[in-house]
Amino acid sequence: MKQYKLFVENGHIDFELLQMSSGPTAIKVIPSLNSNKYIYINKDDQGVNFLTYLLFSDQTLLTYVDPFKDKQYRNFVDLLVNEEEINFGNYEEHQHEHLNYLIDNNYISIDENNCVQVTNWNRILILRDVFENDVASLHHYPADIQDEVMHMSNDGIVFFGSSLFAIPEQNYFNYYLNKSEFTNGHDLRNSYLHGTQANPTEIHLHENSYLLYLKLLILVIFKIEDDLFIYKKLKAEEE
Known part of the structure; x- marks a missing residue:
């Protein structure tokens, strides 16, 4: 791996320089x-941490909405991926604050049928990929x-x-x-x-x-x- 480090830094492997380096390479x-x-x-940004909590945590209550309560989705994004007609009106009042946060930050919107829609799927899927891996x-x-x-x-x-x-x-x-x-x-x-x-x-x-x-x-x-x-x-x- 020392050789590859030299290759990246210099464009070639200088074996004389390699022999002079006796210490381990982190x-x-x-x-x-x-x-x-x-x-x-x-993760140093509290707003980003709150966002990933709302979207991907199994502790958020945003998956708990009729008529999908019994399906026990892992997180809100799983619900969004698998269900097309998530009616905003079926959410309890205490859940609106978190939904409105996602609306205000342009992650979801409410359509003419009062259903929750994802505003930017690319961003959601990128976040899920990085969050899970x-x-x-x-x-x-x-x-x-x-x-x-x-x-x-x-x-x-x-x-x-x-x-x-x-x-x-x-x-x-x-x-x-x-x-x-x-x-x-x-x-x-x-x-x-x-x-x-x-x-x-x-x-x-x-x-x-x-x-x-x-x-x-x-x-x-x-x-x-x-x-x-x-x-x-x-x-x-x-x-």
């Missing part, structure tokens, strides 16, 4: 060839969805990251390789580097470590391949 500092690669929800990949979206993501970024709803690994992936690697994020992690890198690995007679433990290393290596290859694929695609679109 997963989070390995860059991507592509800007704005990952999309994250801006903790991250989304901008360049794997079609052009119209990417345009909407840019509007959402301008509105402060989402922000971008440009590392090779998304934050959840960084956490995954750190859990297995070191203790930079998790004190209960496997710490495979340090245990084998410093000779604190399992006893040589405990073959099953070493086999398990080998399989974990192999899995992580395959994931790294996939991530680099994907990064190069996106880079080549964007370059081709510019020509």
